[in-house]
Amino acid sequence: MHRFANPARFLRIARPATGWLLALGLLLIAAGVLGGLFVTPPDYLQGETVRILYIHVPTAWLGMSGWSGIAIASLFTIVWRHPLAGVAARAIAPVGALFAFLCLATGSIWGRPTWGTWWEWDGRLTSMLVLFFLYLGYIALAAADKERGPDGRVAAIFGLVGAVNLPIIHFSVKWWRTLHQGESIELTGSSVAPELLWPLPLTLVGFSALFGALVLIRMRTELAETKAEARLKRMVTQ
Template structure:
């Protein structure tokens, strides 16, 4: 192993810890949060109004296709949120990233909520399209498993008296559950499901009409910014809560010492 490879991990670790400084995180996030919420709300409102009132009906599904403007962004963010949860778990297990554990704890409820809305809107869309509220096909089942993984992570990180043990157990569960993400993504290609193949891909041109695509892009970006804003706001609250708890414990400890001396 050469000298460059031997010093790379510590250098990367120092970089990660510098950006994870709680004080710096609070300062930067305080500046970013208003922009995230206002931009997210504006883009979401434009996309929803555009999609509900000004986009054309689908030639097969009619008005029911408008559920897409909520369902598709929430479905994408359900998987993206879990991927970010897994990334935080890697940072926690390998580099002991100071904010990774707190961020993972706060991503869990937000991701679970978005996944629940994804499942609910999918059922509302499926009833007039497929004639059933729920079918156990590969895509629906794998998204339901994703919802259970979120709930499992939420419960596991709170199941130990020692928070560190809960963080480690939750990180391991999050990394094991990552295997479900490619199953969700490629389930429509690997199995015969009721879901249609992806209309938007990185390698090819979108197969969805542009009159439907543009409002969908607006709602997807808007909900993404709101997801990020909610998660950052929750993480800020967790950091401040930890600071207040540490100050109270230090005060209680010093007060106890003064009582002993007196």
């Protein structure tokens, strides 16, 4: 991993990867959304509202993966003092927050016609809302921590501690009785009929690629800002 401690080496891979990920993401999202809107049949109970799942599930997955990424980057910051880990975590946070918010919003829009309510304080909904607030807290804390110094340890500790919410979100529907249904797709199989399921992998991979591209863009921006600041400082002192 320390091969990438040199930003130049990281950028040599990140620059072309950004474009490819963005193109792949948009293509797959378009295919999945078109398939999900026009090709798949409606659900036997929910009717047309089922189609929101092709957006809701990827945003939930990325909202949670985003924090997993922050936690892993935090570990690299604390243990190995990797110089890019903090940049990566700060780049992920607003993107993860956006996807967590989209997950809550699409879920709410689906809940109104399906359950008959926009919002209920059940285990799954509440723990996902907590994740969104953790992101907001992390963004503020990481920005303040960066002002303080370059090691970013305070934000990293918060990133690791916040990760305990991830298993809570995942298992909330198993541990407690919730209004939210259980897992439809597990390693052992899926309770979604195949003719309804197929656009989901497309949007899952598509939004993941888009997420990756957004994070890379933000990382490159921060590296470029750091470089510009260093150059300005040199100009002033000369």
